[in-house]
């Protein structure tokens with residue numbers, strides 16, 4: 001995994017549908033830490049994650065990865081950044097394993113097997129996602145975290161639909177990412193139980 005020190009949001013302003021969502025937001029996010037974007041429904045949490053992922057252009061401001069402006073390093077960005085959006089992009093007609101192979105074409109059979117086992121998805125390996133429950137489909141989407149060596153994880157509501165065991169499993173995966181020097185920025189309306197999160201607050 002590539003090693004970095006910080007991701008800096010400098011004076012970021014976001015507008016959507018002619019509404020100001022955030023104005024002049026500046027944050028220095030340190031690798032090895034988890035940042036939770038907090039705010040009411042509609043405050044702009046998902047929009048901010050999209051801006052960081054390079055999927056939405058801010059009206060103002062810049063993002064730096066260490067001392068490089070991200071715009072200039074865009075060709076490097078997708079390799080180092082894993083974004084899992086709210087609509088987490090699982091293909092419902094494909095099986096669990098086919099979905100994983102779509103997103104992680106280079107993953108070995110052993111690693112896929114191990115990820116599926118940890119996520120309690122092994123019995124469903126050859127089942128189309130449309131036949132799974134919402135929580136199981138969410139686990140399929142999250143399996144990319146088990147196969148990722150990206151330094152930056154941007155996760156929109158990763159805990160939604162997960163049961164107690166699934167939440168604990170995901171929190172321990174996030175802890176591993178922090179321990180190996182990665183950065184996690186996520187949105188969730190729930191408190192994290194095991195991880196000391198730094199807050200990025202958005203107000204309406």
Ligand SMILES: Nc1ncnc2c1ncn2[C@@H]1O[C@H](COP(=O)(O)OP(=O)(O)OP(=O)(O)O)[C@@H](O)[C@H]1O
Pocket residue numbers: 016017019021039040041042043044045046047048
């Ligand atoms: N594609 C879009 N076009 C125009 N406006 C949008 C679009 N998507 C979201 N918005 C608006 O941007 C605002 C912020 O939306 P966003 O999804 O970022 O909020 P959020 O804080 O993540 O909300 P929630 O907690 O409900 O998930 C909302 O007022 C919403 O109506």
